[in-house]
Amino acid sequence: MTPSIGKKIKALRKQRGWPIRLIAAQLDISIPAYSKIETGFTDVNISRLEQIAKIFDLSLVSLFTDCATTSTSSEEVSIVYEKLRTKQSQIIDLQKQLIKIHEEIRAFSASS
Template identity: 45%
Template sequence: MKTLGKKIRLLRQQKGWTQQEVAKQLDVSIPAFSKMETGITDLNLSRLNQIAKLFNLTLVQLVSNSDTDDIKDYSNEISMLARKLQQKDDEIIQIRKKIIALYEQLEKDTPTL
């Protein structure tokens, strides 16, 4: 059951969803969903169907062990890319400030007719 919980966690992370968001969609508490992800709670067929639908999977795809290897934990890569994106955004802001300053300087230095 721990493998299934790990798979559910990785699927959730792939979607970029928090435990709170998934718990709300499944109509369970956050601690109850956390127990599903950690494998503490055994899931009944009804709950497995609900989770499979949430992630657009068939029940077989959800419980199949072979799919577990295909799901990768991209959380570190996503964090790294988010930091790089923020750095680029900061660079763009600085360049825009320089352009505005240069434009203002140009207006000041240009004689009016």
């Protein structure tokens, strides 16, 4: 996740006067884990971003734009949403490939 999204999430939380623990509880994660989201130190998947957007009563696209009140056509939203889904799918595929490579290395090491 880019630090700018984390900064936006933090700004939204502060605008509403909500403590970190409130958002962390709604996301069912620890306070340090949520803090890492706000500071950009952790990667966040689309599902988590959707949860965060829902908590703030925003569209997912609003988290990626400069202004939460930006009006966007439903077509633009659909395009961005589909791009996000595609990237998430690519990440999952790469993770599966990495697991397979690790398993092959482990099997090769065991047979040597």
